[in-house]
Amino acid sequence: MISQLTITAPRQGLHEISDQVAAVVSESALQAGLCTVFIKHTSASLIVQENADPSAVRDLEQWLNRLVVEHDPLFTHTSEGADDMPSHIKTALTATSVAVPIINGQLALGSWQGIFLWEHRHARVPRTVIVHIGE
DSSP states (O other): OEEEEEEEOSSSEEEEOHHHHHHHHHHHTOSEEEEEEEEOOSSEEEEEEEOSOHHHHHHHHHHHHHHSOTTOTTOOOOTTOTTHHHHHHHHHHSOSEEEEEEETTEEOOOTTEEEEEEEOSSSOOEEEEEEEEEO
């Protein structure tokens, strides 16, 4: 089963999408298998990360923004703004897909894990996320 989600993050940063992905898993009725989530963009990414304490999300966002700064004079790919090249670097440093086992019809995430879309641009951009459910 393949589903497509359209997600528009309200701001740059991490946004949990576990519930949307879990709904696709539930709809599939598959009891055991693998859920692969893929984002069709080069300026946003996906990660599995802690979802219990919001400070973990804030710290990750601040760390990556400090590591890859906007307005770096070395960047030449800036046609879409100061966040253009940094967004591509951030995506290269993270991931465009995650895979999570399905056990007993549910995502087998740990107690403190969630699936996050990491929006690297400032603009509100609709993102296409493909969810593939298979045995």
